[in-house]
Amino acid sequence: MASKILKKDILDKVPSEKSLERNFLFIKDDLLRQNISIALRYITFLTVLQDSMKIKGTIQYSIYKTIILYTASIVECSLLYCLKEYKKKGLIKDSDIMRSEWKYDVKSIYKMPDSIKKEEIIAGRRHEKFFNLTDNIQFQAISIASLKCKILNGTLSKRVDDLRDNRNKIHLTGLKEYDDYFSKKDINKAFTTSSRVLKRVEEKLKIL
Secondary structure, eight states, X not given: OHHHHHHHHHHHTSOOHHHHHGGGTTOOOHHHHHHHHHHHHHHHHHHHHHHHHTOOHHHHHHHHHHHHHHHHHHHHHHXXXXXXXXXXXXXXXXXXXXXXEEEEEEEEEEEOTTOSSOOEEEEEEEEEEXXXXXXXXXXXXXXXXXXXXXXXOHHXXXXXXXXXXXXXXXXOTTOOTTTTOOOHHHHHHHHHHHHHHHHHHHHHHHTO
16 A cells, blocks of 8 residues: 555656646657657656655666666757757758768779789879768767857856766776766756756747
């Protein structure tokens, strides 16, 4: 009976998907808005569960890791959405925000005769190719691009990078002992960063 009461008490503190979705009406992509709401609801559930049951030890750390992962995901996808909207409106181009690499077009103009080794004289053209802003872009590139076009300022960009670094600690391979043992302070910092980024994205999208 006590477990049923505890379960109901926890679930009663978790807002519905629909109520959470109303906080993200500035995101016009219905599927993305719904996915963000689902992620936020899960974060809320884990937070309430942790606070209600006072879980300690490795399970607590695992809950914190999951919260960091989902919070970083919300920040990442909201920034990417804002960048894509900027590009759609013609405010930015890939060459403004993305890194580039040199591409080479090479053609053979003379094959060396009677050579033991195969040798050729070649001519080439080198040109700069910018990467495209796509859904597969890495979080770090999203952060850099968001700073370049002033969706993020320097201070907020640093906070986003700190959140990304914490998210990366979740990968088990190569971790040192306790590298991924997050504290309540880390969680609160992640929440503050997420809140500030979402507010910034909303402000930027309103003026498009």
